[in-house]
Amino acid sequence: MPGIDTKDRIVSAAERLFAERGFAGTSLRTVTTKAGVNLAAIHYHFGTKDALLRAVFERRIGPLNAQRLERLDRLEAEGSPTLEAVLEAFLSPIMTLKRDLEGEGLVWSRFIGRVYSEPIEVVETMIREQFEVVGQRFVTAFGRCQPDLSELEVVERLQFIIGVMSHSLIDLNRIGLPAAQQGAGPETLQHMIAFLAAGFRAPSAAKNSHSDANPQPNLPQPPQARAS
Amino acid sequence: MPGIDTKDRIVSAAERLFAERGFAGTSLRTVTTKAGVNLAAIHYHFGTKDALLRAVFERRIGPLNAQRLERLDRLEAEGSPTLEAVLEAFLSPIMTLKRDLEGEGLVWSRFIGRVYSEPIEVVETMIREQFEVVGQRFVTAFGRCQPDLSELEVVERLQFIIGVMSHSLIDLNRIGLPAAQQGAGPETLQHMIAFLAAGFRAPSAAKNSHSDANPQPNLPQPPQARAS
DNA sequence: GTCTATACAGTGATAGAC
């Protein structure tokens, strides 16, 4: 029964190759050769190279975000979580992939790090869509930890957190960075959390702006940032 | 006199197009059409598309890093600079480009944001090379602000800083991020500095590891991170 | 429905005439 898992074979081969060479650096012919299928099979099952990327991304991003939400649920069920705990719920699922050096985790981690830095439109759409699920939940959770911040400030600081996370993921996969690789051990996550918690606890900048009643209007916009 | 400024015209056209469409999304034929030169002229003057990217990058990155060093020099001549001042010397030159909305600054800023996120080898090499110039200087300066940190910890935290900076630059150029665009005003830099300074002042994680004499060996490696 | 073979327009790169 040929083709019963053709789709999966293509996705798996693509994930590995995207992780190694990036999206633009991987040709569809390389993917089909590695997967042992015909070139046109990609266009039959996915239609376009962008759609293939999307399929690779979405196969794993769902469980990862579910893990984040599950951790946050558990924390909030126990009471008011600390800032460090919320940070760990947000960062730990994706960061601990680093340690899974032998399994699929590394491939996915490399893929994510690569894909994060592709300037193509699909990636931005994908990330934005997937992050809407967890974004508002974490904005709320972070906001509760630091009630003097406006929602806009919370979103801004969440952007900073995502920047650190994203950069750390990318650097993991870059060769020639001995210092950064040294820092890729299991303690890096704790260092990140300590740094980011201290940063997040910085006093609100709105304090000395002006003494108006409502200097920070509530913005209804979701965070819509790149995360995974 | 044809060709007297062919090289410059190519670089300028490429900068604009790379800023708008990214590197992979820009074909050499588009560049040559916009510059009004022949396709082969690129390969005559630069040899390869990667080399063209390099030329575009290096035309502006030198002055930008010089500005950073100049600010740091001035600070250190006046005495021991504060952490906030060092952060501003590092971040301000590239971040203030956002405000130059009409001039060449915007194009360059967009280009840098785009190029930062291209996963190609040239970019990594370029950034590493250019950052060696300023990297060690700022590692030293940051280390002086927080003497209890080992050099490895300083490098790690500088990576966090670069992550926030890099992500902020990329987001500037992404559409559909209203909250982030709101935050792209002139006060964003101050918010970043406040956040990062507080994070950088977090106590060293080496404190509670073990009571050995030298728990953090001095690593001679330069930071070698992506920055610009 | 699933897969294969083949063809097409566009890409970066190169060689050689002027």
Next chain:
DNA sequence: GTCTATCACTGTATAGAC
């Protein structure tokens, strides 16, 4: 220095076999 012609390769599209 500049141009034309051409190369191998890319993502994509389609016709047709099972």
